[in-house]
Amino acid sequence: MEIVVSNKASQPLYEQIASQVKAAIMSGELSAGEALPSVRAMAKSLHISILTVQKAYGCLQDDGFIEITAGKGCYVSAQNQDFYLEEQQKRIEEKFAEAIEIARTSGISLDKLTELLTLMYQEDE
Known part of the structure; x- marks a missing residue:
């Protein structure tokens, strides 16, 4: 290391x-x-x-x-992996909350937001 x-x-x-x-x-x-x-x-x-x-x-x-x-x-x-994954999930939830707020104020639908997330997630596969 x-x-x-x-x-x-x-x-x-x-x-x-x-x-x-x-x-x-x-x-x-x-x-x-x-x-x-x-x-x-x-x-x-x-x-x-x-x-x-x-x-x-x-x-x-x-x-x-x-x-x-x-x-x-x-x-x-x-016992570290479960704790770390929980910590990462909390960070993701915070980022999602920001994205959802922007989407709502911009009039972007949940379907469009889901489609965007799916495209971005699959982009690096």
Whole structure:
């Protein structure tokens, strides 16, 4: 797993780390029970503060993606996929709510909106 962070990004460093670890877990690059680099090792490889990595790992643990065991390290949680999918569904629902509001105010019918969504979804298949 390769993590890349940038001081120039609008997202804080700890969020960059957390989102990349989440993506690696969801893609299967990291599997349940697999060990993550220690806080010190991650901080050293990224040339950032230990506290930043600790905050990222804390967020990942709070979100159920990793389990931290004192003295043993950080491991990918077995229960992360359902939580992540629920989180993604909530994000999609928010975007749909925006699209529906625009469609209603523009007079676009549900059928037309459904047709547009279907076309866009199938476009990359």
